[in-house]
Amino acid sequence: TDLVLASEGSFGPHPSLGFVPANEEILFLQDAKHNRTYRVKTLQTATNFAQAHCSDWASLKNFAERVRFPSHALILRNSHHLHKGINTWTAMENIAAEGFPWEASTDMRAHLNPSRQAVIALATKDLVDLLNSFxxxxxxxxxxxxxxxxxxxxxxxxxxxxxxxxxxxxxxxxxxxxxxxxxxxxxxxxxxxxxxxxx
Structure with a gap:
């Protein structure tokens, strides 16, 4: 194939806004036919990236609601288990029933996180704009x-x-x-x- 599209995302504190979480997305388009690589990057604060120590159901439920669960999936981990892609209340209740405490975090994989999908869409628009700039x-x-x-x-x-x-x-x-x-x-x-x- 002549064209290859790749993306990579990273999450953490915004580099100039301190404690505000941020999502940086980089898109690469490789055009093998013309030996060209196009790259765009966007940094946005529109993310639900977060984590919390949850010692009981109330704290876990509060965290889940704050990060827009279940439309945005969660990850739960403790010293014995790691559960990714949790996107229903029933699944979360069943996992939580294994016993507290849990470390809860947002699942930032793009297919499970609409907020990240929106940032990727912004980067894609930037890539289209770059390709249309002659x-x-x-x-x-x-x-x-x-x-x-x-x-x-x-x-x-x-x-x-x-x-x-x-x-x-x-x-x-x-x-x-x-x-x-x-x-x-x-x-x-x-x-x-x-x-x-x-x-």
Whole structure:
């Protein structure tokens, strides 16, 4: 086959929002016929990624409801057993009846987690957008962002912030690149993002 699509997801604390859980998804499309690889990545906080120590049925039920069970599956483990893909109340009750405590966590496998499926859909849209972005010099697809430049000026004091001021887009076929100023449409940053006005 000429085309191979692969994805990989990871879950943990958001790199800049501290204790907020995040889902990062990376999609790769390998085009063997043209010897090209396309890659996109998205980082989203729309995830139910969580875990909890549950010492009784009430704590397990509370955790399950908080992480949107049963539409989102769970994993239960203790020192003797590991149960994955739990997606009915009956199954969870039967497993819990083996005795507490349990370590409960969200099952983040994509086929059992609609929140993760939504993040994969966002990454897929980004991949389609990348494939529909053509180099202005050679018309090759995949004219994507190769560098992000922070420094968008604060609207109050003009101090550079960490927000994006420009993107560099590069063609991997011919090497052509362009810098795009203010790619998100904003010419200045809200002072809440300024390290001088809001340290």
């Amino acid at each position: 180099c202005p010099a050679c018309a090759a697809p995949g004219f994507g962002v190769s560098a992000v430049h922070p420094g968008l000026a604060c609207a109050w004091c003009q101090f550079p912030t960490r927000l994006t001021q420009a993107w560099t887009k590069t063609c991997e076929v011919c090497g052509h690149n362009e810098t795009i100023d203010f790619p998100q449409g904003e010419k200045t940053a809200d002072p809440q993002y300024c390290d001088r006005c809001n340290p």
